[in-house]
Amino acid sequence: xxxxRLASSSxxxxxADLLKPLCxxxxxxxxxxxxxxxxxxxxSVPFTSHQCDTPSRSVQTNAKELLTFFRDMALMRRMExxxxxxxxxxxxxxxCHLYDGQEAVAVGMEAxxxxxxxxxxxxxxxxxxxxxxxTLLEVFAELMGRQAGCSRGKGGSMHFYKKDSNFYGGHGxxxxxxxxxxxxxxxxxxxxxxxxxxxxxxxxxxxxxxxxEALNISALWDLPAILVCENxxxxxxxxxxxxxxxPAYYKRGDYAPGLKVDGMDALAVKQACTFAKEHALKxxxxxxxxxxxxxxxxxxxxxxxxxRTRDEITGVRQERDPVERIRKLILSHDLATEKELKDIEKExxxxxxxxxxxxxxxxxxxxxxxxxxxxxxxxxxxxxxxDRKEVRAVLP
Amino acid sequence: MLGQSLLKIRxxxxxxxxxxxxxxxxxxxxxxxxxxxxxxxxxxxxxLMGEEVGEYQGAYKISKGLLEKYGPExxxxxxxxxxxxxxxxxGAAYYGLKPVVEFMTFNFSMQAIDHIINSAAKSNYxxxxxxxxxxxxxxxxxxxxxxxxxxxxxxASWYASCPGLKVLSPYxxxxxxxxxxxxxxxxDPVVFLENELLYxxxxxxxxxxxxxxxxxxxxxxxxxxxxxxxxxxxxxxxVGYALKAAEILEKEGIDAEVINLRSIxxxxxxxxxxxxxxxxxxxxVEEGFPQHGVGAEICASVVEESFAYLDAPVExxxxxxxxxxxxxxLERMAVPQVEDIVxxxxxxxxxxxxxxxxx
Numbered sequence: 008x009x010x011x012r013l014a015s016s017s018x019x020x021x022x023a024d025l026l027k028p029l030c031x032x033x034x035x036x037x038x039x040x041x042x043x044x045x046x047x048x049x050x051s052v053p054f055t056s057h058q059c060d061t062p063s064r065s066v067q068t069n070a071k072e073l074l075t076f077f078r079d080m081a082l083m084r085r086m087e088x089x090x091x092x093x094x095x096x097x098x099x100x101x102x103c104h105l106y107d108g109q110e111a112v113a114v115g116m117e118a119x120x121x122x123x124x125x126x127x128x129x130x131x132x133x134x135x136x137x138x139x140x141x142t143l144l145e146v147f148a149e150l151m152g153r154q155a156g157c158s159r160g161k162g163g164s165m166h167f168y169k170k171d172s173n174f175y176g177g178h179g180x181x182x183x184x185x186x187x188x189x190x191x192x193x194x195x196x197x198x199x200x201x202x203x204x205x206x207x208x209x210x211x212x213x214x215x216x217x218x219x220e221a222l223n224i225s226a227l228w229d230l231p232a233i234l235v236c237e238n239x240x241x242x243x244x245x246x247x248x249x250x251x252x253x254p255a256y257y258k259r260g261d262y263a264p265g266l267k268v269d270g271m272d273a274l275a276v277k278q279a280c281t282f283a284k285e286h287a288l289k290x291x292x293x294x295x296x297x298x299x300x301x302x303x304x305x306x307x308x309x310x311x312x313x314x315r316t317r318d319e320i321t322g323v324r325q326e327r328d329p330v331e332r333i334r335k336l337i338l339s340h341d342l343a344t345e346k347e348l349k350d351i352e353k354e355x356x357x358x359x360x361x362x363x364x365x366x367x368x369x370x371x372x373x374x375x376x377x378x379x380x381x382x383x384x385x386x387x388x389x390x391x392x393x394d395r396k397e398v399r400a401v402l403p
Numbered sequence: 404m405l406g407q408s409l410l411k412i413r414x415x416x417x418x419x420x421x422x423x424x425x426x427x428x429x430x431x432x433x434x435x436x437x438x439x440x441x442x443x444x445x446x447x448x449x450x451l452m453g454e455e456v457g458e459y460q461g462a463y464k465i466s467k468g469l470l471e472k473y474g475p476e477x478x479x480x481x482x483x484x485x486x487x488x489x490x491x492x493x494g495a496a497y498y499g500l501k502p503v504v505e506f507m508t509f510n511f512s513m514q515a516i517d518h519i520i521n522s523a524a525k526s527n528y529x530x531x532x533x534x535x536x537x538x539x540x541x542x543x544x545x546x547x548x549x550x551x552x553x554x555x556x557x558x559a560s561w562y563a564s565c566p567g568l569k570v571l572s573p574y575x576x577x578x579x580x581x582x583x584x585x586x587x588x589x590x591d592p593v594v595f596l597e598n599e600l601l602y603x604x605x606x607x608x609x610x611x612x613x614x615x616x617x618x619x620x621x622x623x624x625x626x627x628x629x630x631x632x633x634x635x636x637x638x639x640x641x642v643g644y645a646l647k648a649a650e651i652l653e654k655e656g657i658d659a660e661v662i663n664l665r666s667i668x669x670x671x672x673x674x675x676x677x678x679x680x681x682x683x684x685x686x687x688v689e690e691g692f693p694q695h696g697v698g699a700e701i702c703a704s705v706v707e708e709s710f711a712y713l714d715a716p717v718e719x720x721x722x723x724x725x726x727x728x729x730x731x732x733l734e735r736m737a738v739p740q741v742e743d744i745v746x747x748x749x750x751x752x753x754x755x756x757x758x759x760x761x762x
Binding site: 127159160161162166176178179185192193194195197198216219223224227389390396 | 450479486488489517521529531567707
């Protein structure tokens with residue numbers, strides 16, 4: 008392992024633009040390293056490929072990036088755990104699918120692309136939304152169904168969108184997001200945008216027929232589509248070996264090349280996504296299988312322990328936790344002290360708590376919002392409430 | 404420069420289409436083809452996708468010549484994978500393109516219905532306006548001739564029940580041109596229900612209709628024939644049948660008003676109710692299954708809004724409540740015929756003793 012050691016360079020310049028996507032209304036800013044001197048790190052395991060070359064195990068990074076990874080993932084972790092509490096306090100209703108454990112995929116992917124590239128995912132979308140620039144307030148307000156939510160309270164946990172950052176949701180029907188993502192890639196190619204689309208799906212969704220239909224068309228038409236299987240090894244309560252005859256998801260593209268990646272290693276994710284983007288722009292679709300893990304059950308109604316052992320969960324947490332990996336990397340390279348990292352985490356806790364407090368104060372939508380956005384162009388037609396003689400509205 | 408609404412009432416003479424001479428004639432097929440051509444020419448974001456739309460020139464030749472004119476980037480032949488290509492179409496619409504997705508018949512749209520409803524119709528609402536979906540799903544709907552149960556269903560009432568969709572169904576060439584143009588220009592998902600048996604039918608079209616800026620408003624029905632004794636609502640092929648029924652009824656002293664719905668969702672409740680308030684009697688006609696059909700919704704609307712004006716119970720003429728049979732005699736019994744509409748109109752006018760009473 009060739010590690011280049013740097014003298015600690017904790018400069019006190021504030022990097023506001025690093026913190027911006029993650030803050031709601033924030034006071035304190037800690038100085039974090041803005042050092043961009045290259046550091047080379049080896050990925051935890053080599054990549055395995057199907058029908059293509061593998062990218063190098065050596066990943067270029069720097070102090071600024073590693074500290075950003077740490078901060079972003081710690082924030083996502085804290086956010087999801089806070090959502091768990093809010094759900095149990097009945098402030099969040101219905102569905103709530105948490106991403107803690109999988110943060111490296113969201114963060115590594117974002118580091119390899121620009122906002123011109125599109126991302127679309129399924130319902131485990133809170134962290135992907137934040138990685139694309141969504142704020143904590145938008146997250147918590149939407150989860151609690153309030154006006155300040157990213158979908159003004161009308162979507163809920165599974166329907167976060169941020170079109171101005173090319174984040175297309177947020178989809179509740181398993182597998183549907185993959186053809187939609189290939190459609191985004193089609194539109195990018197049609198518009199000559201020189202950008203790609205990442206369509207994320209789980210190991211459960213990997214068996215969906217529409218996925219193969221969309222992949223077939225994408226390969227025929229050379230679309231810049233990257234299909235990313237976030238393999239957390241369980242489709243709800245069904246382990247991958249019980250659902251898939253072939254759980255080698257990166258090979259399932261057959262004619263389409265694939266790469267298997269350690270999804271708990273943010274740098275490996277970054278490397279794979281960079282590789283995939285280059286490939287997709289030149290050669291059409293490619294599959295990335297991210298070997299990852301979710302600590303929570305499928306959703307808040309699933310304890311997550313009836314189909315897997317507590318030992319397995321703690322084992323992954325101890326051996327492979329994505330946040331801990333980056334923490335160890337930062338400490339071993341002397342990029343920050345333990346105290347500095349703990350301070351960042353304290354700051355994050357406060358940010359999250361502040362956002363939750365703000366979201367709790369935020370009102371529910373006005374009743375008139377029942378009838379807004381049914382159409383983009385309502386044509387002045389009438390819509391009805393439960394008792395149409397009592398509640399009618401004209402759609403603008 | 405949007406649509407000019409053609410609300411002028413046609414004189415009775417033009418109902419007899421075979422006698423038109425002065426106006427230019429155009430088949431529904433030509434009307435759809437020219438509408439697609441003009442909209443693709445006007446807006447580079449419009450593209451066409453479906454099975455056989457390109458090299459085959461369209462399974463029913465609706466897209467004839469378009470591949471040659473616009474190239475393979477804008478006229479795309481897809482594999483036989485409706486779920487896949489409908490999803491791809493919706494994704495492209497999310498990004499801002501304007502796809503026209505063709506289903507070879509709407510029976511096959513059931514393979515893609517999740518994308519039509521969950522990915523397209525609901526997105527603008529769930530995202531509070533961030534994700535509008537300017538897509539058109541079009542193709543033949545309803546019964547053809549002798550194609551059997553799996554190829555003959557009418558999907559108007561299923562799609563029209565879903566908020567977030569607009570559902571249109573043209574009858575004449577003017578309808579086909581004006582409504583398809585409106586659908587392509589509309590920023591919301593539109594389900595455009597054509598009819599295979601109408602593709603070859605000719606209708607007179609005025610210069611106004613032929614102009615490339617021609618457009619019909621979505622949500623407005625057309626009174627095809629003015630009358631005072633009974634209102635008959637219909638859409639697509641059944642409009643022709645209703646007009647024929649009106650001719651027969653006229654000879655028997657019943658003056659029927661025929662409404663061509665054009666738009667199933669939004670439904671033009673005000674035109675329908677205004678008509679029923681004038682005639683006091685209503686027959687709804689559709690090809691599709693009767694239960695939970697378009698006629699059921701129209702009947703409910705009239706009972707809710709114009710109950711005091713009804714002089715007779717609302718009559719529904721619909722396809723038979725059975726899967727479509729193949730044998731010619733059974734098939735004939737499974738779809739409405741002109742005499743069914745005539746009989747129902749007479750019943751509404753209390754001119755016929757019900758058969759049951761004769762037992």
